[in-house]
Amino acid sequence: MYGLGILKGLGITMRHFVESYVDDIRWLSKGGRYYNDAALEERQGLQGTGIITVQYPEEKLPVPERFRFVPxxxxxxxxxxxxxxxxxxxxxxxxxxxxxxxCIWIKRGKLPNGRPNPEPEEFYIDIDICMNCGLCAEFCPFDAIKMDHDYELASYDRTTAHIHDKARLSKPISYWREIAPTRAAHEAALRDEAASKKKKK
Ligand code: SF4
Ligand code: SF4
Structure with missing residues (x-):
């Protein structure tokens, strides 16, 4: 029958429309379907139902721990x-x-006696070129570079604002523990284990 496909499509859209309201009501007592980890996991999973448009920037979805943006x-x-x-x-x-x-530039530091200082004097990442692959964080032997969750980095400045310097890039370990508690705890345990093995030698 002509038009059956269109009717089917409209039916699916209508079902999602109704499911959105049902989902809203279902999560009402648990803090809303947008704003808690359990709801996010369900909505991003295969069981997610309803129309999931978010009114960004007024509404923002929490990002999962594995999310990665610029380092x-x-x-x-x-x-x-x-x-x-x-x-x-x-x-x-x-x-x-x-x-x-x-897209990473590093200037190594020097001690007053001219020997290398094991801290960067300057460190730059061009975030317009960074493709958020996370390889820098994967390969760093000192857990010193991590992928951030902050994705609101747009600006009208096409020059220096998108080249993050050391001051802009530096964040305390407490921040990493906050955004990635599971991974931070796992890495800390591995570091402790390595340190105790070294002590025993
Ligand atoms: S995330 Fe990838 S592209 Fe970006 S700085 Fe790290 S290695 Fe380079
Ligand atoms: S790999 Fe880690 S320790 Fe080495 S320069 Fe990069 S951030 Fe620093």
């Missing part, structure tokens, strides 16, 4: 009165080497 540099938590903690980065250069689009 940031991990530092110790800053001491009271200090803006930045000690860098974890040793300026070994591995991340810059493995970065596929080559």
């Amino acid at each position: 940031f540099l991990v530092t110790d938590n800053p001491a009271p009165g200090q803006m930045y903690g000690k860098d974890w980065c040793t300026s070994c250069g591995i991340c810059a080497k493995v970065c596929p689009p080559q």
Whole structure:
């Protein structure tokens, strides 16, 4: 019959429309279907129902722990009165080497006696070129570079605003523990294990 496909399509749209309201009512007592981890997991999974348009930027979905955007540099938590903690980065250069689009620049630091300082003097990432692959974080032997959850980085400036320098990139380890608690705990356990093995030698 002519038009059956159109009717079927309209029927599916109508079903999703109704399911959206049913879903809203179902999650009402649990804090709403947009704003908690359990709801997000269900909506992004195969069991998700309804029309899931989000009125961004008024409404924002929480991102899962595995989400990754441009990288940031991990530092110790800053001491009271200090803006930045000690860098974890040793300026070994591995991340810059493995970065596929080559958007990381590092200037190694030097001690007053001219020997290399295991901290970067300057560190830049061009976020317009970064493709968010996460290889830098995968390869860093010191857990010093991690993928951030902050995706609201758009600006009208096409020049320096999109080249993140060391000050812009540096974030304390407490931030990483906040956005990726499972991975941060796992990495900390591995570091502790490695440290205790080293001590025993
Ligand atoms: S791989 Fe890690 S320690 Fe080496 S330069 Fe990159 S961020 Fe720093
Ligand atoms: S996420 Fe990928 S593209 Fe971006 S800086 Fe790291 S390695 Fe380079």
